[in-house]
Amino acid sequence: MDILNEFIEVAGDPGAYARRIRASGRSVIGCYCSYAPEEIIHAAGLHPIRLFGTRGDSGIAEKHLQAYCCSLVREALAESLAGGLDYLDGTVFPHTCDSIQRLSDIWRLNTSHGFFADVVLPVKLTSESARQYLIDVLKRFKRELESSFGLVITKEGLGSSIRTFNTIRSCLSEIYELKSRNPGILTGSELFSIVRASMVMDREELRGKLQALLRKLREDVPGREGRGRRLMLVGNACNHPDIYDLIERSGGQVVWDDLCTGTRWFSGMIREEGDPLASIAGRLFERQVCPSKHKSPTARGEHLLAQAREHGAQGVIFLYLKFCDPHSFDYPYLKACLDGAGIPSMLLEIEDRLPPQGQILTRIETFTQMLGPETRTAFTGASQTGREG
Amino acid sequence: MPQTNVEKKKKFRSAKRMREIMTEYYIEAKTADQTGKKVAWITSGGPVEPLIVMDVIPVYPENYGAMIGASHMGGDLCAKAEALGYSTDLCSYARADIACALEDGGPIGGLPKPDMLVCCNNICGTVMKWYEIQARLFNVPLFIFDTPFCHVGFADEARRYARTQIDEYIGFLEGVCKKKFDFDQGMEVGRLSLKGQRLWQEVLDAAAHRPSPMTAFDAFFFLALIVTLRGTDKVVDFYTGLLEEMKERVSQGISAVENERYRLLWDNLPVWYRLKWLSDTFASHGACLVADTYTTAWCGSMQYIDENDFIGSMAEAYTRIYLNIGVDEMAKTIFAMIDKYEVDGLVMHSNRSCKPYSFGQYDIMRMVREKKDIPCMMLESHMVDERSFSESQALTRIDAFMEVIRQRDS
Numbered sequence: 001m002d003i004l005n006e007f008i009e010v011a012g013d014p015g016a017y018a019r020r021i022r023a024s025g026r027s028v029i030g031c032y033c034s035y036a037p038e039e040i041i042h043a044a045g046l047h048p049i050r051l052f053g054t055r056g057d058s059g060i061a062e063k064h065l066q067a068y069c070c071s072l073v074r075e076a077l078a079e080s081l082a083g084g085l086d087y088l089d090g091t092v093f094p095h096t097c098d099s100i101q102r103l104s105d106i107w108r109l110n111t112s113h114g115f116f117a118d119v120v121l122p123v124k125l126t127s128e129s130a131r132q133y134l135i136d137v138l139k140r141f142k143r144e145l146e147s148s149f150g151l152v153i154t155k156e157g158l159g160s161s162i163r164t165f166n167t168i169r170s171c172l173s174e175i176y177e178l179k180s181r182n183p184g185i186l187t188g189s190e191l192f193s194i195v196r197a198s199m200v201m202d203r204e205e206l207r208g209k210l211q212a213l214l215r216k217l218r219e220d221v222p223g224r225e226g227r228g229r230r231l232m233l234v235g236n237a238c239n240h241p242d243i244y245d246l247i248e249r250s251g252g253q254v255v256w257d258d259l260c261t262g263t264r265w266f267s268g269m270i271r272e273e274g275d276p277l278a279s280i281a282g283r284l285f286e287r288q289v290c291p292s293k294h295k296s297p298t299a300r301g302e303h304l305l306a307q308a309r310e311h312g313a314q315g316v317i318f319l320y321l322k323f324c325d326p327h328s329f330d331y332p333y334l335k336a337c338l339d340g341a342g343i344p345s346m347l348l349e350i351e352d353r354l355p356p357q358g359q360i361l362t363r364i365e366t367f368t369q370m371l372g373p374e375t376r377t378a379f380t381g382a383s384q385t386g387r388e389g
Numbered sequence: 390m391p392q393t394n395v396e397k398k399k400k401f402r403s404a405k406r407m408r409e410i411m412t413e414y415y416i417e418a419k420t421a422d423q424t425g426k427k428v429a430w431i432t433s434g435g436p437v438e439p440l441i442v443m444d445v446i447p448v449y450p451e452n453y454g455a456m457i458g459a460s461h462m463g464g465d466l467c468a469k470a471e472a473l474g475y476s477t478d479l480c481s482y483a484r485a486d487i488a489c490a491l492e493d494g495g496p497i498g499g500l501p502k503p504d505m506l507v508c509c510n511n512i513c514g515t516v517m518k519w520y521e522i523q524a525r526l527f528n529v530p531l532f533i534f535d536t537p538f539c540h541v542g543f544a545d546e547a548r549r550y551a552r553t554q555i556d557e558y559i560g561f562l563e564g565v566c567k568k569k570f571d572f573d574q575g576m577e578v579g580r581l582s583l584k585g586q587r588l589w590q591e592v593l594d595a596a597a598h599r600p601s602p603m604t605a606f607d608a609f610f611f612l613a614l615i616v617t618l619r620g621t622d623k624v625v626d627f628y629t630g631l632l633e634e635m636k637e638r639v640s641q642g643i644s645a646v647e648n649e650r651y652r653l654l655w656d657n658l659p660v661w662y663r664l665k666w667l668s669d670t671f672a673s674h675g676a677c678l679v680a681d682t683y684t685t686a687w688c689g690s691m692q693y694i695d696e697n698d699f700i701g702s703m704a705e706a707y708t709r710i711y712l713n714i715g716v717d718e719m720a721k722t723i724f725a726m727i728d729k730y731e732v733d734g735l736v737m738h739s740n741r742s743c744k745p746y747s748f749g750q751y752d753i754m755r756m757v758r759e760k761k762d763i764p765c766m767m768l769e770s771h772m773v774d775e776r777s778f779s780e781s782q783a784l785t786r787i788d789a790f791m792e793v794i795r796q797r798d799s
């Protein structure tokens with residue numbers, strides 16, 4: 001499938017794609033977080049791009065960060081210091097965890113990518129005052145973009161961006177739903193590439209491609225039921241497409257996720273009426289919460305159980321980067337929630353590289369095999385509760 | 390014989406008084422269920438004054454964490470938390486407290502159960518996760534005072550947001566305590582709080598004298614009151630006494646470290662289970678750790694407090710504290726301390742327990758070397774979890790560092 005290959009290509013080398021965008025005369029703004037207000041960047045005519053860091057190579061960051069810092073942050077800084085982000089015209093740091101918070105400082109003091117902004121989001125997403133503050137923060141960000149790039153972001157521009165992003169998000173949701181019902185339609189790593197490429201590609205182009213892909217997938221559905229135990233992947237940012245292959249080789253298949261580079265990024269729609277900034281804030285406020293934000297003490301557990309049930313997950317793999325505080329704090333609780341519901345889980349903690357293949361394969365196999373026999377028929381649970389395509 | 394006299398002189402008589410106050414405080418807190426008072430667990434940098442106005446007893450898991458560390462119970466408790474599934478890489482205050490809460494272990498038989506939780510994220514994101522855990526365990530109301538991080542400056546919208554939350558906080562307390570907040574008393578508590586902070590700053594200032602009458606290790610000890618009881622007259626009385634003692638020591642020429650030759654600045658939290666060892670080791674080189682960035686944090690944002698409107702201005706003061714600011718802002722504070730205390734070297738504690746305090750230290754170190762031209766060293770530990778600490782490695786580093794300082798001196 002041609003479109004699929006395009007996604008795979010972009011996901012494989014986001015930098016090359018970004019350089020092409022830049023060569024076409026558009027400024028590229030990078031960010032590391034699913035809370036970045038990409039709609040505003042897009043409405044300014046700039047190109048928002050998600051950054052992932054250079055995998056497994058963070059040596060050069062040692063002068064700034066201790067070894068007990070997560071690999072995402074170390075690799076991000078390393079990539080910048082090594083000159084790998086020469087295509088950027090700016091970076092944006094939404095406030096999330098303590099490590100990103102300090103990365104922002106270190107970044108501001110040691111790198112030069114042009115525009116720089118901290119978007120100091122509220123941490124608690126519960127009160128009206130926090131919502132108002134979030135709106136104000138977005139307003140400030142909009143002003144900063146406008147004055148730095150000498151442009152005006154109009155209400156119409158924002159409205160149109162919102163519609164584009166809504167379409168993208170609903171396409172991705174539907175692709176996820178289709179995959180959940182018929183896991184055979186895409187391999188895990190193909191889905192990974194689609195999402196990753198979506199964080200990189202020009203959003204208008206992306207919208208068309210996703211819609212086309214979706215049409216093909218809808219036709220393709222019959223006879224593509226999946227193999228393997230139905231699993232959910234839960235964690236921070238996943239920079240390891242190999243993990244999906246390993247899971248599939250171990251007799252499992254990922255049917256849903258709660259990842260920073262997965263549903264947490266594209267879940268939730270923006271209201272298309274009313275004040276655009278308030279609507280963008282509204283989505284950030286309501287969407288599936290990241291562990292570095294607070295909704296309620298039990299929000300994440302409830303959400304995980306609901307998703308696991310809706311997608312008939314037979315097991316959950318927690319995929320964590322080592323030294324990640326927000327996720328590590330939630331782990332015992334989330335595991336207990338799953339235990340209570342009779343859903344087995346396992347924790348895979350990775351430092352920067354995946355552990356040796358043989359070792360990780362054995363661990364995942366041991367886990368998947370205790371989940372009972374493979375399900376060979378298409379799962380229909382999701383269609384009863386989920387949206388019908 | 391003369392040795393003992395010196396030893397005697399060196400001991401602070403206030404230390405005994407402080408132990409008494411802390412004992413009374415913990416007894417009061419532990420018997421709250423009998424006296425009908427409510428107990429709130431609150432983070433160390435949290436806005437405690439409204440609790441005092443409402444006659445709620447504030448309890449500080451972090452102060453308790455320090456006790457755990459100092460009594461060498463940290464490793465054991467942290468291991469218990471790990472058995473519960475908490476990663477070794479998490480803050481050891483949080484791990485130890487989580488383990489204690491589940492089994493009433495630890496010093497003084499555990500902390501009294503909270504009636505409410507007050508979490509202020511001006512120090513870290515860890516506390517938010519930690520208090521969520523305790524909110525699930527104790528099933529009590531949780532108030533989060535969300536203090537936007539101030540990378541550079543303090544944005545207007547952040548000011549408004551923080552200020553509004555003070556009203557929400559008061560509303561929360563009125564709901565839980567089922568009584569009205571007394572604003573006149575709020576003024577009074579605020580006045581006492583500010584007075585306590587001023588006195589604490591003066592106590593710390595005494596170390597600017599050569600030789601210094603106190604060390605950072607003394608400050609770590611005497612810190613407990615400004616953390617746990619600020620806003621009360623007990624604190625004011627106590628620090629008034631301690632300040633007098635400092636002045637006496639200065640006038641009598643009593644130095645905390647015999648033959649003080651070098652003056653050092655400490656950054657980050659203490660290594661609670663090696664206080665004495667570190668103190669002795671540095672002292673053996675004639676080095677006095679005269680000041681630190683940690684204990685200063687409890688009086689570092691007084692400039693933002695309006696004495697005549699404490700409740701109205703506390704939001705800003707609590708938001709702009711030392712840890713809630715950018716690395717370059719922190720570096721400026723450190724430069725100022727280097728000058729004020731006439732420091733010969735900087736000892737940075739790279740604290741695996743505390744990422745917001747530790748990440749950025751390398752950059753600060755570079756700035757200090759460039760701007761202040763003094764030697765810097767780094768020691769790594771998990772402040773409460775003694776299992777990871779290597780004495781021999783620390784010793785090698787300290788010896789090497791002191792050698793550099795000595796060479797520069799000669």
Ligand code: SF4
Pocket residue numbers: 070071072073097098099100236237292321323324325326327
């Ligand atoms: S949330 Fe976790 S993985 Fe993500 S940057 Fe923070 S510490 Fe690293």
Ligand code: SF4
Pocket residue numbers: 451480481482483512513514515516658742743744745746
């Ligand atoms: S030691 Fe650091 S991480 Fe732990 S509670 Fe204190 S500020 Fe937070």
